Amino acid sequence: MKAWSITEPGGVEKLIQEERPTPLPTNGEVLIKVKAFGINRTEILTRENKQLEAPYPVLGIEVAGEIIENRSNRTDLEPGTRVAGLVIQGSYQEYAVMPAEFAMILPENLTYEEGAAIPEVFLTAYQTIYWLGDLKKDESILIHAGASGVGTAAIQMAKQLSDAKIFSTSSRKEKLDKMKELGTDFPINYKEEDIAKRVLEETNDEGVDVILDFIGASYYDLNLKSAKIDSRWILIGTLGGSEVEQFNILDIMQKRIHLKGTLLTPRSNAYKGELTxxxxxxxxxxxxxxxxxAIIHEVVDFSELPKAHQMMENNVNIGKIIVKISE
Amino acid sequence: MKAWSITEPGGVEKLIQEERPTPLPTNGEVLIKVKAFGINRTEILTRENKQLEAPYPVLGIEVAGEIIENRSNRTDLEPGTRVAGLVIQGSYQEYAVMPAEFAMILPENLTYEEGAAIPEVFLTAYQTIYWLGDLKKDESILIHAGASGVGTAAIQMAKQLSDAKIFSTSSRKEKLDKMKELGTDFPINYKEEDIAKRVLEETNDEGVDVILDFIGASYYDLNLKSAKIDSRWILIGTLGGSEVEQFNILDIMQKRIHLKGTLLTPRSNAYKGELTxxxxxxxxxxxxxxxxxAIIHEVVDFSELPKAHQMMENNVNIGKIIVKISE
Structure with missing residues (x-):
């Protein structure tokens, strides 16, 4: 079986396709013939992680494919069933094992590529918006990096499930257009406009109920200004650094903000199963x-996987970068 | 009617007893003959607030007393009923009005002084432990300033309602002894012991589920070390300053901490009513x-109110400072 790992931690050039034994499902798991998988930033971090020691793992955290063997109690996962979901032990490979409770059966109208674009970004967005952000009908939400995988998922759910008033940000016209098409009410070009000023103008000076913050330190002040009293501000990324220079506890107390840090990958199987x-x-x-x-930026062939990593590093994608395994 | 206000913002010497008209209850309110009231730090801040302009308000936010007139739909608040609760328009006075939904009927075994020691500190502690901290049975909690009014209330509820593993801190032996008597499992003298080290030793290196933080900036690092994964850290005071020097978003994300700021006094009547x-x-x-x-440090007569403020400023109290209005 072919699988992608690394020769040692480092850049894109360290990615290597190897022969590995086909994984064996244990009780409670299913074996999947992988048809497609998504690329996530966490895999770039793993690839570059100098603390990692050999033997290096197969990368990747989500797949779509066909069930080959079902070693669980779920009777709806017969061989041949089309599923997508999170995996624990690698997805950049021709066969993968998945805890049965992570398997989502794909509607007929979705391709495997579309299925592979769902698990990580939609589950992360759902968790942050609803489990942590507690977004209620007709509330308002500020979604940074709105054209990212999680961003495009978040915009669609906030609109369709909650009819929220949505603010989302980017610096590129094509990304802002896409956000609007997906449901953003106020796409904001942060190079041309003061984000907090616009948010306050459009919310009667109150601010938003929920903030999805992938940016971190560099946006701390503007998020604080944009946060409504009793708002939920979810920390899910530090693309703009992690060290906040001026953090004043009174600001958080006076606005009664709930500041919640989260990561999906290290959570327990039980948590991910419930979320799924x-x-x-x-x-x-x-x-x-x-x-x-499912918003797909580009589909790359399995043999060209390093190209997919390069694409994510260049940060030009709108939605997901998907890798497809052809027959 | 006698009432305490200020001549101008400033020290204890600015407190003044005056004649004021007896307040009139409007629909939904009760009029109370005040028998006792509690002193809170917020009144010291109001007294010192240079932004305040004349006419200055009657100070105070909680009372215990006897109902004189009931202008609400509640049929259990007949004249003569003994109640305690929060008030909006001052408590340092012989008569006070209270929204009817704030009135708690006192059990027969409690004196008015004891009743006056309940509303602000117990409601604050209940809100922070349960509504914000979501403390579950057998979880662990770190309560700073455990001998304060809110601290003594928090310790008792965490023990009686949740059988929690309780850590609380102080620097004085008599305060530590009192905390232990009230239910603290691990009273920690912060002058003699490293708080975070002790918390980790006693929790299998995991840390606590909930932190009640009255201290703020100066305890930020030790609270972060003491916080368990998925813990709830409630910010309710800044006795140790409010500006955190090194706030790193990754710390909050990796431990998946929920950092929640709160204040009770500015909340809506509906919120306080539900909480009550x-x-x-x-x-x-x-x-x-x-x-x-109800933990009472000392009862001071209405005529000696400045003494009660001085006592709170000296920070020697274990539990509440109460003012009593004699016939």
């Missing part, structure tokens, strides 16, 4: 009707 | 049986 179950119930029907879509 | 209602249902029975007690 609720997501399937509340959101998968919208994929079946086409009201919510 | 739940508190009466879940906690007042423990007062009736004596399992939870």
């Amino acid at each position: 179950k609720e997501f399937v119930k509340n959101v998968m029907p919208y994929f079946a009707t086409g009201e919510i879509q | 209602k739940e508190f009466v249902k879940n906690v007042m029975p423990y007062f009736a049986t004596g399992e939870i007690q």
Whole structure:
């Protein structure tokens, strides 16, 4: 079986395709013939992680494919079933194992590439918006990096499930246009406009109920200004650095802000299983009707995987970068 | 009617007893003959607030007393009923008005002085431990300033309602002894012991589930070390300053901490009413049986009110400073 790992931690050139034994599912797991998988920033961090020691793992955290063997109690996962979901032990490979509770059955209208674009970004967006952000109907939300994988997922769910007033940010016209198409009410070009000023203008000087913050330190002040009293501000990334220069506890107390840090990958299987179950119930029907879509930037062939990493590093994607395994 | 206000913002010497008209209850309110009231730090801040302009308000936010007139739909608040609760328009006076939903009927075994020691500190502690901290049975909690009014209330509820593993801190032996008597498992003298080290030793290196933080900036690092993964860290005071020098978003993300700022006084009447209602249902029975007690440091006569402010500023109290209005 072919799989992608690294020769040693480092740049794109350290990625290597190797022969590995086909993984064996244990009780409670399914074996999947992988048809497609998504690329995530966490894999770039793993690839570059100098603390990592040999033997190096197969990279990747999500797949779409066909069930080959079902070693769980779930009777809806017979061989041949088309599924997508998170995995624990690598996705950049021809076969992968998955805890059965992570498997989402794909609606007929979705391709495997589309299925592979769902798990990580949609589950992360769902977790942050609803489990942590507690977004309620008709509330407002500020989504930074709105054209990213998680951003495009967040915009669609906030609009379709909650009819939220959505603010999202980018610096490129084509990204801002896409956000608007997906449901953003106020796409903001942060190079041309003061984000907090616009948010306050459009919310009667109150600010937003929820902030999805992938940026971190460099946006700390503007997020604080944009946060409403009793708002939920979810920390899920530090693209703009992690060290906040002026953090004043009174600001957080006076606005009664709930500042919540989160990461999805290190969570327990039980947590991810519960999240998957609720997501399937509340959101998968919208994929079946086409009201919510998997947003794919480009599909790259399995043999050209380093190109997919390079693309993510260049940060030009709108939505997901997907790798496809052809027959 | 006699009432305490200020001649101008400033020190204890600016407090003045004046004649004021008896307040008139409007629809939804009750008029109370005040028998006792508690002193809170917020009144010191109001007294010192240079932004305040004349006419200056009657100070104070909580009372215990006898109902004189009931202008609400509540049929259990007939004249003569003994109640305690928060007030909006001053408590340092012989008569006060109270929104009816704030009134807690006092169990027979409690004196007015004890009743006056309940509302602000117990409601604040209940809100922070349960509504914000979501403390569950058998979880662990770190309570700074454990001998304060809110601290003594928090320790008792965390023990009686949740059987929590309780850490609380002080620097004085008599305060540490009192915390232990009230239910603290690990009273920590911060002058003699490293708080975070002790917390980690006693929690299998995991840290605590909930932190009640009255201290702020000067304890930021030790609170971060003491916080468990998925912990709830509630910011309710800045006795140790408010500007955190090194705030790193990754720390909050990696431990998936929920950092929640709060203040009770500026909340809406609806919020305080709901909080009072739940508190009466879940906690007042423990007062009736004596399992939870109002902790009173000293009772001062109405005529000597400045002495009560001085006492609070000296920070020597264990539990509440109460002012009593004699016949």
